[in-house]
Amino acid sequence: MTKHPALPDNIAYWVGVDGGGTHTRARIRNQKGELLGEGRAPGSNLELGIDLAQRHVLGAVRDAMTAAQLPDSALARMSAGLALASAELESCYRDFLAQPLPFAETRLTSDAFGACLGAFGGGEGAILIAGTGSVGLIFQGGRIRTCSGRGFPISDLGSGAWLGLRAIQQSLLCHDGILAPSLLAVRLLDHFGRDQAALVRWAAQAIPADYGRFAPWVFDAATDEDSLAQALLSETRDQLETLIGGMLAQGASQVALLGGIGERLRPRLGHLPLVTPQADALEGAILFAKRKELPCLHP
Template identity: 45%
Template sequence: MPKYFCGVDGGGTSCRARIVDENGQLLGEAKTGSANILLGVELAMENIQTAIALAAEQAGIADLSTLSVGMALAAAEQKSAWLAFMALPHPYQHVTLNTDGYGACMGAFSGENGAIVIAGTGSVGIYIENGQQHVLGGREFPISDQGGGAVMGLRLIQQTLLAHDGLRPTSALSQHVLAHFDHNLDAIVSWSKTAKPRDYGQFCPTIFEMAMQRDELAMELLQGSADDVERLILGLNRKGASQVALMGSIGERIVPWLTPATQALLVQPKADAMTGAILMAYGDHNLYPFPR
């Protein structure tokens, strides 16, 4: 019976699955919704299974029990969520679970020693040294994840409300946010009660766009996120990492806002988190025990 390997990269905004054969040949790939297990293990598993099923359909694989699956998922560092997710039924031959940051680091350095900062919806810094993980941040929004899109979006909402109250200058960006909510402050407050990280992160493309137009608030927010990303990079450097791959939707665009000394530490990742998750599927990379 043929054997296939699947890598899953699941974050707060989306989930991607990639299937390869025993020779590493790409057979299928698909994308669905959020797979942050702290936001609900059942929803995460549903989105993951849908992504895998779509990728398997592309690959012409009908028997999902032939799949060994490596899952690199947001919030897998939370033990209760990890245990709850791993207790869910699934049709696959084997499942390995670790964090999305771990998968990204595995992919970036082809399973060898190396460090990454991933700044997408959330953020984390990871240095893998001879199999041992050194982790900085990544304890989920809103108490952590500085440098990620959700925190940037949260700060935007906060500063927009300050501008509305006359406690800081207004800008085109703050007016854009108010217009998004029809200039209804009650709507902003109500939205905030149920908003997920990805909902805050939706404003990030506009922040980058308006920063290019020299909007004062947009530039302030980007510089704040760059400072957060830089703090993670330098923290990994103090742990012993001489090179760091900066990844994620925010990380890929924030580089010009970093200092030249920090930029000098950066290297291009060799591959993405799905490749890292596929490497996880080959062996045992489950998270616990996982000292932080």
């Protein structure tokens, strides 16, 4: 935790930030718990760059301040709970907190732990986030354990990035005549002007969020009864089922399934002990700012 040297105890506002691979969201509440404003910015996954993440975190907070009609000086009166992707990596965690931050207090944790705190009202539980990336977390006995979430493409199974990558891989096989023709493949390859060299150049520069943008295309094509898209959704469901099953085997009694991909595939996983989250990751981040006894990722 870092403190602003001028106003270490003058806290007037609680701010929670949830930062993933695609979006960063911020929420500001006053000391009475009243909602003052919310804001958004691009993703703030720490692995994509500490400076970039800090810029997007502050951008989301300033956007929320604009909505709340707060002056810039209010930053130094905020206790901030930041729940950011890749904060579980110690080097990312320490590098981010080594940067100058304008808040009176800053507490940093992972987006997964922020989501878990929100989902279970600050209590113990287990969550699986399947958004642009994926990560599972079990908070039990005062300890935090994670699974998956080591970054795309080596991990993050069942995520939007993973689904987008698989869609492109299979679409190329359709183009080569290895797989049957597919509406999804036609749409994806048309997007690149049917220029395979352009697709290869794009892939050389693409980040997880770029792959994740194709995940909704798979859902749309599945709705249009495309067999390739339906098979890809079944694959993704199976990946999530594997992760949830492993978490249950490690002692989780119930799991909150979160994230855009998780929410859309939840009906296909109804046989598992899934629970509806009590609140979102922004509320979890605010709880993390308030409750100093909650475990720190890297003491």
